[in-house]
Amino acid sequence: MRKQTAIKLDQLIEEPDYQPIEMPLNTPTGVIVALFASICGFAVIWHIWWLAIVGLIGAFGVFVWYAWRDEHEHIIPVEEVRANARERRRIRMEHLHELSQST
Amino acid sequence: MTSEAATIGLTHSGSEDTGLGHRGPESKSIVVPYGFWLFVLSDMVLFSALFATYASLAHATDGGPISNQLFDRNLVAVETIALLLSSFVCGLAMIAAKRANMLWTQGWLFVTGLLGFVFLSIELYEFAKMIGEGAGPQRSAFLSSFFTLVGCHGAHVTCGLLWIGTMMAQIWAKGFRDDIVRRLLCLSIFWHALDIIWVAIFTIVYLIGTLA
Numbered sequence: 219m220r221k222q223t224a225i226k227l228d229q230l231i232e233e234p235d236y237q238p239i240e241m242p243l244n245t246p247t248g249v250i251v252a253l254f255a256s257i258c259g260f261a262v263i264w265h266i267w268w269l270a271i272v273g274l275i276g277a278f279g280v281f282v283w284y285a286w287r288d289e290h291e292h293i294i295p296v297e298e299v300r301a302n303a304r305e306r307r308r309i310r311m312e313h314l315h316e317l318s319q320s321t
Numbered sequence: 322m323t324s325e326a327a328t329i330g331l332t333h334s335g336s337e338d339t340g341l342g343h344r345g346p347e348s349k350s351i352v353v354p355y356g357f358w359l360f361v362l363s364d365m366v367l368f369s370a371l372f373a374t375y376a377s378l379a380h381a382t383d384g385g386p387i388s389n390q391l392f393d394r395n396l397v398a399v400e401t402i403a404l405l406l407s408s409f410v411c412g413l414a415m416i417a418a419k420r421a422n423m424l425w426t427q428g429w430l431f432v433t434g435l436l437g438f439v440f441l442s443i444e445l446y447e448f449a450k451m452i453g454e455g456a457g458p459q460r461s462a463f464l465s466s467f468f469t470l471v472g473c474h475g476a477h478v479t480c481g482l483l484w485i486g487t488m489m490a491q492i493w494a495k496g497f498r499d500d501i502v503r504r505l506l507c508l509s510i511f512w513h514a515l516d517i518i519w520v521a522i523f524t525i526v527y528l529i530g531t532l533a
């Protein structure tokens with residue numbers, strides 16, 4: 219329905235009030251902990267006790283290292299959000315214009 | 322009433338406004354525990370698989386020792402009391418943390434960990450005794466599933482103890498910051514969840530297992 223209206227009027231809904239977006243930082247922690255946990259699991263199956271201890275300490279160490287970071291998030295500034303959204307609106311608008319010309 | 326509930330409650334009332342209105346995302350003090358609940362529930366799914374395994378293998382003793390001969394109700398009662406009490410003390414630690422009281426938070430967290438350690442020691446003693454009597458996990462399907470189920474719970478408690486220690490150090494070093502308090506909240510959810518699972522183990526493994 220909205221789409222039909224948009225085609226008929228040949229315009230999109232009004233631009234919303236964009237807000238900055240909070241995003242988590244990328245982190246390899248999960249993969250590294252999983253690696254140490256796998257090492258530990260392998261070692262326990264084959265009774266290699268020293269390697270099991272290495273795996274446990276490694277996993278716990280990475281966990282603590284990660285937990286001690288103070289920055290876990292970054293903000294996408296509102297200018298960037300707006301610029302991206304406007305670029306997308308421009309493309310949609312072109313498409314919409316084509317559609318309304320053809321109907 | 323409401324303000325007191327807010328002080329001791331586990332969630333909600335402390336939630337900060339995101340400034341995006343009621344159609345915007347929930348605040349982090351809601352979203353973070355919610356995500357952690359998803360993890361806890363997936364953990365419960367893991368345990369339900371182990372419970373099902375145990376229930377179907379409980380009588381597959383291969384002529385070896387049966388549950389009635391192995392389990393000591395009194396010992397397990399002490400174990401259970403230690404764990405339930407540690408959950409209660411964990412709640413006290415959360416109250417102290419909500420009031421940003423460093424001394425009591427650290428104290429109660431320490432007692433929580435101590436009671437968890439008592440629980441774990443009794444469990445390891447029980448395991449060692451059983452293995453010493455030749456009732457190790459290799460003896461029968463019943464014992465394999467027993468050690469998997471109860472051992473998995475014990476491994477969770479061990480992780481919980483490490484987490485409690487880390488949490489105490491973090492509160493000490495970083496204070497009652499919002500993100501630290503959220504972690505503490507997740508820890509308390511984890512610890513209570515372990516308690517719930519233990520109640521099921523206590524009932525299904527130990528109580529039903531020692532019926533005459």
